[in-house]
Amino acid sequence: xxxxxxxxxxxxxxxxxxxxxxxxxxxxxxxxxxxxxxxxxxxxxxxxxxxxxxxxxxxxxxxxxxxxxxxxxxxxxxxxxxxxxxxxxxxxxxxxxxxxxxxxxxxxxxxxxxxxxxxxxxxxxxxxxxxxxxxxxxxxxxxxxxxxxxxxxxxxxxxxxxxxxxxxxxxxxxxxxxxxxxxxxxxxxxxxxxxxxxxxxxxxxxxxxxxxxxxxxxxxxxxxxxxxxxxxxxxxxxxxxxxxxxxxxxxxxxxxxxxxxxxxxxxxxxxxxxxxxxxxxxxxxxxxxxxxxxxxxxxxxxxxxxxxxxxxxxxxxxxxxxxxxxxxxxxxxxxxxxxxxxxxxxxxxxxxxxxxxxxxxxxxxxxxxxxxxxxxxxxxxxxxxxxxxxxxxxxxxxxxxxxxxxxxxxxxxxxxx
Numbered sequence: 001x002x003x004x005x006x007x008x009x010x011x012x013x014x015x016x017x018x019x020x021x022x023x024x025x026x027x028x029x030x031x032x033x034x035x036x037x038x039x040x041x042x043x044x045x046x047x048x049x050x051x052x053x054x055x056x057x058x059x060x061x062x063x064x065x066x067x068x069x070x071x072x073x074x075x076x077x078x079x080x081x082x083x084x085x086x087x088x089x090x091x092x093x094x095x096x097x098x099x100x101x102x103x104x105x106x107x108x109x110x111x112x113x114x115x116x117x118x119x120x121x122x123x124x125x126x127x128x129x130x131x132x133x134x135x136x137x138x139x140x141x142x143x144x145x146x147x148x149x150x151x152x153x154x155x156x157x158x159x160x161x162x163x164x165x166x167x168x169x170x171x172x173x174x175x176x177x178x179x180x181x182x183x184x185x186x187x188x189x190x191x192x193x194x195x196x197x198x199x200x201x202x203x204x205x206x207x208x209x210x211x212x213x214x215x216x217x218x219x220x221x222x223x224x225x226x227x228x229x230x231x232x233x234x235x236x237x238x239x240x241x242x243x244x245x246x247x248x249x250x251x252x253x254x255x256x257x258x259x260x261x262x263x264x265x266x267x268x269x270x271x272x273x274x275x276x277x278x279x280x281x282x283x284x285x286x287x288x289x290x291x292x293x294x295x296x297x298x299x300x301x302x303x304x305x306x307x308x309x310x311x312x313x314x315x316x317x318x319x320x321x322x323x324x325x326x327x328x329x330x331x332x333x334x335x336x337x338x339x340x341x342x343x344x345x346x347x348x349x350x351x352x353x354x355x356x357x358x359x360x361x362x363x364x365x366x367x368x369x370x371x372x373x374x375x376x377x378x379x380x381x382x383x384x385x386x387x388x389x390x391x392x393x394x395x396x397x398x399x400x401x402x403x404x405x406x407x408x409x410x411x412x413x414x415x416x417x
Contacts, residue, residue: 072146193345
C-alpha cells in the first residue's frame with residue numbers, strides 16, 4: 001500500500017512534537033534530526049549467470065549517545081535513504097523506551113531477494129559487510145535481521161567480519177543461529193513482545209486474551225510468530241495475510257497449518273480451511289478485537305483509519321500508522337500500542353544475545369523470556385503512566401520517554417570539542 005507518506009517526514013514530525021513538549025534546546029533538537037553518519041555503498045557481485053550486477057546499499061547510524069548503534073539490515077526493492085533514516089531514528093527511541101544501552105541504526109540493500117539464489121544472496125551479504133567493515137563491530141554498530149534477512153544472513157556477516165579480524169567475533173551481530181551464539185528465543189522475540197504489550201493493554205480494557213479475535217497483516221517471521229503465540233495463549237486468529245493477499249475465517253484459523261501451507265505453496269492464499277480471501281487492505285478493516293500490522297509502513301492511513309474495527313492495534317511493524325490515522329484511531333477509542341514499544345522485543349533479546357556473546361554465556365529460553373517479560377512490562381507501564389500524566393497518546397508518551405532519555409544522555413556527555 002503506497003500512500004505517498006514519507007516515513008522520514010513522519011519521524012521528523014514526531015521528534016518535533018516531542019521536542020516541543022520537552023522544551024528541548026533548539027540546537028539539541030537539530031542535532032537529533034540529523035544522523036551521526038550516513039554510509040552509501042555500491043555492492044557489485046557476480047551473479048549465477050556470470051554477469052556482474054551492482055546493487056545500491058546504505059547504513060544509517062543515527063545516534064550512539066546511550067551505547068553502540070543497533071539496527072536491522074533489510075533486503076527489499078523499495079529500500080531508500082529516507083526510509084532507512086526514519087527507521088534508524090525510530091530505533092534510537094525504541095532502545096531508549098525499553099532502557100537498553102544502544103543507539104539507533106538501520107541498513108539496507110535495494111534488491112529483490114525473491115529473485116536471487118542463495119549463493120547470490122551470500123555474495124551480496126559478504127560484499128556489503130566488507131564495504132561497512134570499518135564502521136561496524138561489537139562496540140560500534142551491531143547489525144540484526146530485518147525484512148527479508150534472517151539468521152543465515154547474520155551468520156554470513158559474522159563470518160565475513162571474523163575473517164577480517166582473524167578470530168571469531170560472535171558479538172559483532174545478533175539474530176544468529178543458536179549454534180553460532182544466537183540467543184534462545186530471538187527468532188520470536190519481536191512477536192512475543194507484541195503479545196506481552198497486547199496482553200497488558202487488554203488488562204487496561206478489562207478484557208482477556210483468551211477468546212479474543214486476532215487479525216495479522218503480514219505472515220513473515222514476525223507475523224507468523226505473532227499469530228502462533230496468540231493462538232498458543234488462547235486467542236482466536238481469524239485472519240492473516242502476506243504480500244499476495246489474505247485469508248479470513250471468523251471461526252478461527254490454525255496458524256501452524258497456515259504456515260505449513262505457505263511453505264508448500266509460497267503464500268497463505270488458497271488455504272483450504274479459509275472461509276474467504278481478502279486483500280491486505282480489507283484485512284485491516286475486518287471485525288476483530290486485536291489487529292497486528294506486521295508488514296511495511298503506511299498501512300493505516302486517514303483513508304481507512306475510520307473503518308478500523310479492532311479495539312487494540314499492536315504495531316508489530318515499524319511505522320504502519322500515519323499521524324493522521326493516529327488521531328482518527330484515538331478519537332474512535334482504539335487502544336494503539338506504538339511500534340517503538342510494541343515491537344521492541346526483538347532489539348531487547350538482541351541485547352541479551354550481545355551480552356551473552358560478550359561474556360561467552362548461554363541463557364536458557366526460560367531465562368530469556370523471563371527477562372524479556374520484565375523489561376517490556378516495565379516499559380509498557382512507564383509509557384502508560386506517562387500518557388496519563390501528560391494527557392496524551394501512547395505514541396507521544398513513548399516518544400517523550402525515548403527522546404527524553406536520549407537528550408538527557410547527550411546533555412550529560414556535552415559537545416566535543
